[in-house]
Amino acid sequence: MKAVFQTGVPVDWGNALNGRPWCLAPVGGKPLLEYWLEWAAALDAKDVCLVLGDGADEIEAYGGDGSRWGLRISYGFLKKISDPEAYLRRSPRRWEDGLLYIAGPVFPRRLQAPQTDGDAARSTPGAEGAWHLRHPAGGIACFLSRDAAAVSALANGKWNATSNEWTALGLDPVRLDDLSAYYKLNMRLVGGEIARYVRPGFGGGEGACIGSNVVIPPSVDLRPPLIIGDNCRLHPMSIVGPNAVIGSGVILDRQTALSGAVVMDDTYVGRNLEIRDRIVSGARLIDPADGTMVDIADPWLLAPLEAPLRTTDMARAVVGWVGAVVLALCQALPFCLFYLALRALDKGRFRFSPRLSAGSRVRRLPYWFPTAESPRLNRVFTGLSLDLFPLIALAALGRLWLCGHAPLHPDRDADLRKRLRRYYPAAFGYHTFHATVDDIAMPVTTADAFYYERYRSVLEDLRIVCRTLFGRLLACMTASSGGAP
């Protein structure tokens, strides 16, 4: 079975999303597209084609190669918006073993959480017939079948048969025709249905479903049911819930109350506000009841939190490379002297460890391992950050970033790598702040990785380099003068 998802079909309420493609609109804290991909994975439809339109870059950046979901994602483009099925006609034989097809904002609502293998089998379509859901105008919004004849009829625009019962598959797909339907779906999920989509090992206990890397001070009042996505910051004395759905990368400033509200990804919600029964998308405030939208002009009230742009990464790359060259030149001579001395006295050595470099290639990176009985010389060596010299040299050669994530282990950190949308293996990172002589190769902290991915900038890089260099030097001097290390 294969899957084709049309993400370029125009949607009436798409303009409410501040330019973000509608298929990435958060539903219950995660993008709609993710539910589709999970559905394809559950159907064992390994080959997924995303047909792109507006927002192609963002969708492609999100989907990647599909390995996060165990899928192979390929991308195509929609040439004729009026006939989305034309894409299927290009290579009709490709879909003969079955097709999951979505062409519009459709949410694959489950009737219950899959708990057993029997449930999984029930959600798999049989060899005959087809399940479909039509748009109000008559076009196909969602289609599922293993029947080659039915798929062929769909591709040729001749599919007129009645749909099988979706409930037989344990599903009730919901069309999101307008903002009201979108809002109601989110409220339905936060009201308890989100438990049907939570991955094994995670829980929605107490009606609260909170993602990773979310900072919640003790004074925040959480009133379930609520859903909070990844990488959010809640400031003191804010009140979240009941019935609040917060997307990923949201900052909620102090003393703000949120209830019956949906906050989309990457949004700043200002101080001392009260948002009830509304959708917030960046600086846009939407009344789901009648679709009224207000663009708030004051960035201290509501504002979009732009994810770091490619220009930011370009600036980081240029500044980082210059910094790496300067550091490498400064460290070259001291490194040679200290390294030769340490090797001659057999006080330590570099060991190579496999790490994921940019582009997911595995590269063996050198890490310094001292011998236990040589604290003083090694302390100076690491105090001057000379143990990082090989990595800095690799950054100067363009093989690593100067600042970024700790290079991930291909096996140990495989799960984290899948969850990171962007990965910047680097010589310096939060992991090098407090590195003593023997913990530089310790496992990476998940929160650090997500934090850097979200808040990376040239200034943050500068802070990391300064804190690493001066922090280690200070630690070395304190230890040498007899103080606590």
Added chain:
Amino acid sequence: MNMRMEIREGKGVAAIGGPLNAAGVDTFRGQMQKWMAENDAVRQIVLDAGEMDYIDSAGLGVLIALLKRATERGGDIRIARLSNKARMVFEITRAYKIFEIFDTVEEALGAEA
């Protein structure tokens, strides 16, 4: 931003048209203060916001300043016919807790102080 002032039933009615934002608050404040000085006997003022399509934090700020001045004189400022968009701004900033908001100008004029 444009505005029109009149006295009805012994109370001032100020009709605001266009957005009340940072670009127009100085004009609005000046006209209101001048009118309030010229009509010192008028204590109650109703802002007819039926034609006010948007308000930002600067607009809210000047409304609050005028309310403070009016209450110091023993009067009050009420808001009538708030558009849906402006009402949403009043709600999220909690300004609806400070002002009395009415659906019509007549209701605002007839309400007890």
